[in-house]
Amino acid sequence: MRIGxxxxxxxxxxxxxxxxxxxxxxxxxxxxxxxxxDQTCCGQPMGNAGFVAECAPVERLFERNFSGFEAVVxxxxxxxxHVRNKSGIDAGLKSRVYELVEFLHDVEGPDxxxxxxxxxxxxxxxxxxxxxxxxxEQPPELNLPAAQxxxxxxxxxxxxxxxxxxETERPDECCGFGGTFSVSxxxxxxxxxxxxxxxxxxxxxxxxxSADMSCLMHQAGCAARHGIGLRYVHIAQVLNSEARx
Amino acid sequence: xxxxxxRIRIDHAEARSRPLAPDGAAEREAQPRGARTRxxxxxxxxxxxxxxxxxxxxxxxxxxxLWDLREKRDREARGIPEWEQLRxxxxxIKEHTLARLDDYLEEFERRATASxxxxxxxxxxxxxxxxxxxxxxxxxxxxxxxSKSMLTxxxxxxxxxxxxxxxxxxxxxxxxxxxxDDEDPSHVVVPAVHKLRSDVAAVFARTLGSDPSNxxxxxxxxxxxxxNRPLILEARVGxxxxxxxxxxxxxxxxxxxxxxxxxxxxxxxxxxxxxGIEKLIPRARDLGVFIRLLSRSALGSPITQxxxxxxxxxxxxxxxxxxxxxxxxxxxxxxxxxxSLKCIRCGACMNTCPVYRRSGGLSYGATYSGPIxxxxxxxxxxxxxxxxxYASTLNGSCTAVCPVGINIHEQILSWRRVMAEAHEPAMGKxxxxxxxxxxxxxPAAYRRAxxxxxxxxxxxxxxxxxxxxxxxxxxxxxxxxxxxxxxxWYAAHRGPRR
Numbered sequence: 001m002r003i004g005x006x007x008x009x010x011x012x013x014x015x016x017x018x019x020x021x022x023x024x025x026x027x028x029x030x031x032x033x034x035x036x037x038d039q040t041c042c043g044q045p046m047g048n049a050g051f052v053a054e055c056a057p058v059e060r061l062f063e064r065n066f067s068g069f070e071a072v073v074x075x076x077x078x079x080x081x082h083v084r085n086k087s088g089i090d091a092g093l094k095s096r097v098y099e100l101v102e103f104l105h106d107v108e109g110p111d112x113x114x115x116x117x118x119x120x121x122x123x124x125x126x127x128x129x130x131x132x133x134x135x136x137e138q139p140p141e142l143n144l145p146a147a148q149x150x151x152x153x154x155x156x157x158x159x160x161x162x163x164x165x166x167e168t169e170r171p172d173e174c175c176g177f178g179g180t181f182s183v184s185x186x187x188x189x190x191x192x193x194x195x196x197x198x199x200x201x202x203x204x205x206x207x208x209x210s211a212d213m214s215c216l217m218h219q220a221g222c223a224a225r226h227g228i229g230l231r232y233v234h235i236a237q238v239l240n241s242e243a244r245x
Numbered sequence: 246x247x248x249x250x251x252r253i254r255i256d257h258a259e260a261r262s263r264p265l266a267p268d269g270a271a272e273r274e275a276q277p278r279g280a281r282t283r284x285x286x287x288x289x290x291x292x293x294x295x296x297x298x299x300x301x302x303x304x305x306x307x308x309x310x311l312w313d314l315r316e317k318r319d320r321e322a323r324g325i326p327e328w329e330q331l332r333x334x335x336x337x338i339k340e341h342t343l344a345r346l347d348d349y350l351e352e353f354e355r356r357a358t359a360s361x362x363x364x365x366x367x368x369x370x371x372x373x374x375x376x377x378x379x380x381x382x383x384x385x386x387x388x389x390x391x392s393k394s395m396l397t398x399x400x401x402x403x404x405x406x407x408x409x410x411x412x413x414x415x416x417x418x419x420x421x422x423x424x425x426d427d428e429d430p431s432h433v434v435v436p437a438v439h440k441l442r443s444d445v446a447a448v449f450a451r452t453l454g455s456d457p458s459n460x461x462x463x464x465x466x467x468x469x470x471x472x473n474r475p476l477i478l479e480a481r482v483g484x485x486x487x488x489x490x491x492x493x494x495x496x497x498x499x500x501x502x503x504x505x506x507x508x509x510x511x512x513x514x515x516x517x518x519x520x521g522i523e524k525l526i527p528r529a530r531d532l533g534v535f536i537r538l539l540s541r542s543a544l545g546s547p548i549t550q551x552x553x554x555x556x557x558x559x560x561x562x563x564x565x566x567x568x569x570x571x572x573x574x575x576x577x578x579x580x581x582x583x584x585s586l587k588c589i590r591c592g593a594c595m596n597t598c599p600v601y602r603r604s605g606g607l608s609y610g611a612t613y614s615g616p617i618x619x620x621x622x623x624x625x626x627x628x629x630x631x632x633x634x635y636a637s638t639l640n641g642s643c644t645a646v647c648p649v650g651i652n653i654h655e656q657i658l659s660w661r662r663v664m665a666e667a668h669e670p671a672m673g674k675x676x677x678x679x680x681x682x683x684x685x686x687x688p689a690a691y692r693r694a695x696x697x698x699x700x701x702x703x704x705x706x707x708x709x710x711x712x713x714x715x716x717x718x719x720x721x722x723x724x725x726x727x728x729x730x731x732x733x734w735y736a737a738h739r740g741p742r743r
Binding site: 035054 | 294325600634642660661664666679681684716717729730731734739
């Protein structure tokens with residue numbers, strides 16, 4: 001499949017290795033992956049703040065960059081949620097945009113994953129969009145039939161040799177990032193993050209793994225401020241952990 | 246101490262607080278107060294939240310108490326296999342009713358009138374308050390005993406009646422605490438949940454003469470009961486709200502846990518019901534859907550202690566129902582926001598909201614706080630509540646728990662769009678959004694910005710990076726920039742060979 005790799009702006013700037021892991025993982029699955037160099041952002045920062053008019057030119061640029069691909073894969077649930085469910089981006093293109101975990105689980109299937117080994121105890125952080133908008137897992141508030149209780153990230157992590165999952169209390173509670181909320185409601189946001197990382201620490205995990213690097217950026221910042229020695233990695237980095245071994 | 250009455254402890258649905266400080270702990274944390282409202286200025290939720298966060302005992306109790314309700318709610322929801330179908334059904338019944346509200350209101354009026362109930366129509370808060378005053382005057386009453394009602398808060402009824410020398414006595418324990426402390430309720434179901442029992446002890450010591458050092462919940466509840474019961478027994482007029490108005494029978498249904506509503510409705514000769522026009526449901530059998538959802542969602546208990554149906558005045562008495570619009574018809578006409586009228590005021594969205602639990606209901610500076618407040622309050626005053634839609638991370642848990650399927654978090658986002666279009670956000674935010682749009686829609690400009698950040702950030706001294714203008718850096722660290730963007734890495738490793 002000819003895949004366009006969409007690397008969100010903050011991952012481009014701060015988390016080069018998440019982009020590399022995503023790229024390599026898709027290539028190891030046999031795909032032809034291209035990174036359109038003129039890409040910037042999906043428009044979510046403006047869209048989530050209600051500035052729809054300011055979103056539009058960014059969305060047009062997204063269309064110019066990605067309309068030529070069979071599939072677009074992005075290692076960020078919140079960006080994919082914006083593109084698919086909130087943006088004014090062309091409907092045909094929208095339907096071809098996948099978040100990485102979805103792509104690996106739904107399109108590829110977990111048994112197609114290349115071998116990975118990550119001999120650490122890990123706690124999973126489902127972002128609110130991954131949980132409640134992209135159906136990575138059943139949100140605990142809902143009482144859905146057993147057949148719908150599939151966890152996509154857990155199905156993928158189950159393939160990783162040596163990895164042990166431990167649970168964090170209040171797993172579904174928002175960590176407080178929330179985009180511009182992190183700045184406009186700085187005090188509440190930081191407190192939510194502090195509560196989240198304290199519970200992650202209490203889980204006994206060495207690593208926090210998530211499909212959303214933006215949550216992890218916030219959580220890692222809170223952990224560092226409170227002297228908590230947890231490490232924060234994107235699920236692509238765990239699944240691609242054997243690439244250059 | 247041996248003359249103290251025998252204590253009967255009842256662990257009812259609203260539960261009891263646990264001691265937070267060991268007995269005899271000298272320093273009690275002062276209760277954080279709510280949003281400061283200044284005329285013409287939007288309510289600043291973030292500022293009030295910051296003060297709430299600075300009171301660790303209050304914060305911790307509030308967060309744990311409400312999260313506990315959320316967990317109990319989850320357990321109850323999981324105990325009912327058809328829970329999600331019930332939510333869907335409740336939503337459909339409410340949407341159906343709202344779409345034919347005029348018909349159902351008139352049907353209710355016909356049925357209730359036929360049973361001897363006097364039905365009044367109030368266009369707004371002022372009209373509601375005048376009607377209440379008229380009924381009180383007609384009965385020769387100078388006091389009104391009442392149970393909990395968010396609508397009367399919305400109407401500012403207590404202040405209005407006070408100006409006309411009518412004493413209002415709240416009989417719900419939490420609501421009475423708030424009245425005696427001259428504070429608004431902070432939650433639609435547990436109005437004093439932001440207070441510790443030490444705060445209640447201080448309020449009761451000041452207003453009811455209780456022992457200031459005794460903050461035992463049973464003692465405090467008993468003091469309130471002893472001071473209120475004689476007032477209820479003497480009252481000529483009592484008031485309740487309504488959880489549901491049944492069109493086909495003309496019945497008023499009130500769901501409570503303390504029994505005070507039944508006293509207010511049954512002891513005085515005159516019973517006034519204040520109800521918003523959105524409380525209608527078509528048939529008595531629809532109650533089977535809503536009653537199963539209401540208390541499970543609100544408190545995680547299967548049903549409220551009392552579910553009382555009032556269909557006619559008692560012999561020799563009067564029953565009045567005031568149907569209040571107060572902006573509801575206007576809301577019904579709002580394409581994106583009318584479904585907020587489905588709300589049955591269970592408070593589940595507040596209990597689950599991580600922002601609400603960490604800021605307290607009073608930080609919203611409005612009658613309705615929490616997620617449901619964010620989408621109702623701006624329909625009442627767009628400018629005053631223009632910042633409230635930003636007091637959310639859009640995490641969507643409110644929508645997931647809502648028993649009547651209101652897409653709360655999506656409406657919060659829609660309100661942000663309305664605010665942006667109306668230029669409500671501050672100039673700085675508007676400019677930064679325009680700036681972001683300009684950079685993010687121009688690849689060359691964007692690339693220059695990213696490269697500049699990657700060149701500068703890794704070498705920036707901590708005191709420069711964590712300057713007072715850096716809101717991010719106040720409570721958490723800034724991510725370490727790797728010195729190379731993904732874009733630059735890709736160009737070096739995968740790009741066309743140059």
